[in-house]
Amino acid sequence: MKTQVAIIGAGPSGLLLGQLLSRQGIDNIILERRSGEYVLGRIRAGVLEQGMVDLLREAGVDKRMDEEGETHDGVELALDKRRVRVDLAGLTGGKTVMVYGQTEVTRDLMEAREATEGTTIYEADNVQPHDLESDSPYITFERDGETHRLDCDYVAGCDGFHGVSRKSIPADRIKEFEKVYPFGWLGLLADTPPVADELIYARHERGFALCSMRSPTRSRYYIQVGLDERVEDWSDERFWEELKRRIPDDVADKLVTGPSLEKSIAPLRSFVVEPMQFGRLFLVGDAAHIVPPTGAKGLNLAASDVNTLYRLMVHVYQEGRTDLIPNYSATCLKRVWKAERFSWWMTSMLHKFSEEEDFATRMQQAELDYVTSSEAGLTTIAENYVGLPYESLE
Template sequence: MRTQVAIIGAGPAGLLLGQLLHKHGIANVIIERQSADYVLGRIRAGVLEQVTVDLMEELGIGQRMRQEGLVHDGVELMFKGARHRIDFPSLTGGKTVMVYGQTEVTRDLMAAREAAGLQTVYEVGDSVRLEGFDGGNPVVRYRRGGQEHVLECDFIAGCDGYHGVSRASVPKGAIREFEKVYPFGWLGLADVPPVSEELIYANTERGFALCSMRSPTRSRYYVQVPLEEKVEDWSDDAFWNELRLRLDPEARERLVTGPSIEKSIAPLRSFVAEPMRFGRLFLAGDAAHIVPPTGAKGLNLAASDVKYLSDALVEHYGERSAAGLDHYSERVLRRVWKAERFSWWFTSLMHKFPGEGEIAQKLQEAELDYLVSSKAASTAMAENYVGLPL
């Protein structure tokens, strides 16, 4: 079997890249280790920057997003027991964000790919091998149904996440990794009505809390916990009691509790792999970088990565120019590092770090006070939150 671009990974990054290439007549096949149901079952964040929303619209798959997504004009920062709103449109020239779950983005992209008759090979497990990408004849080998398959291609796009085969296939010494692991995680609990119409980020002496949402009837709440904590040690009642202690009086009054449908502890990490191109293999999304969820950048960075990559591939096939491919890694990493910086800054501002003492809390509160009272500081945060331009 042969195609122009082999895409490894059927998450949002791979599916979005496939649709962008298909729009320009570039043949592609997606290879995914898990089943389609498994991919859809992964619960992730759902705050979309305007760049991501525009890409969905460009591909003609934004109808359900427009109907069910929630446009958010701001966020609320809580510290010293009071909330302060950051208004996005007034600070960014009218820009907003869209709350629309990553599962729904994936569902829309899957439906569009199926409607277009494009090939996705699911359930190949750990059999995928990438070969020849350091020369002119890349090959993807995999096993499915007990048979060995070979996919020849011009380029390979590694969109298979942090633990995927793509980055692992790069020879040692050809890649440099930068990582910061935070000494805490987010304990999350879901599926009750939201406490507020917008997200609340809370800085408290007990630690960070986030009141987020997926829809007008489904919330996602988080509290900061030490990394050594275990989910089974947290009953639903214990979670709700701790969340209440980290909210302002109005939010506590409006909080609706209930049994958990999903409860987990998510570790926080900053990670970047450089470069993001190795011959004819290109990395995109979580295969190349991870951000803490504090700034809601993960899915949006993946979207901007594949936009850059699709533009470069369109230029290659349409104009026989290698300029876009040659500069892909450099261009993408400039945006990646800016998003990493914002996510690190916001995480450092809102969380309680062990061993730093009372002075750390006072310094955070002083910076938050400056942030909400200074138009320049509020603008900088708003610009980063809604998404920097491509």
């Protein structure tokens, strides 16, 4: 087999890249270790930045998103007894976010790829890139007991934090930066109407909480828990009761509870690898960076990587601009580190780090007091939340 761009990973970033490339006549094949059903079953984020929404429209997969997604022009901060609305649109010149589940984005992209007869090979085992620093890289993989070879010009590693792409780079050629937080998020998904029209980020003495949604009939809630907690110890009833304690009383009074569809604990970490490129391999999304979910940046940051790599490939194949290839990593990392900073900052302000009232606690309170009483502070939250502009390759 031969293609121009081999994409490892059929999550939303790999599928979005494939869709964009196909629309420009750039041949690509996607390899995915799991089945299509497994990929669709993953429950993930649902807040899309303005830039990602525009990119999905450019990819031609916006019909259902525009029909079913919910445009949000604000978010709310509930800070113990105080509540502050961040007017996203008003503070950013009209920019907004779209609430539309990652599962639905993935479904739309899968259907679009099937409609264009793009090649996606699911259940590809032992995927391994080779000769990445040569002019003729290739990938080997196993399927149905046979070993296959895929020759290509370039490889896009869209296979996540645990994927093979980053691990294919020699350890002495990359540097990792990481911060692990001393808590996780216990998340619950339920077919209940959202408790509010906009997301509510709550800072409370018992710990952080988030009221989010996937649709007008499906809600997603999170509470901060210790790393030693187990999902099995959290009944639905216990979760709902703890959530009610951490959100404003009038919000808790309106909360509609119900049986969980899914419940899980996600540890929080910040992680970046530099560079995001090795020879003809380009790392995309979680393969190169992880953010704590507080800033709603994970999927959106992957989309900005896709945007950069897509436009790079268009320059290469349509204009012969191979001189831009070395710019990929630096271009992506400009935006990556800004998103990492925002996610770290939001996490640092809104979570409980200590049982004691210490210096760090007072600094946290002072930071929140300043940010929420200053238009400049609120603007900082708003323009980062809706998404900073995509970086240019030149």
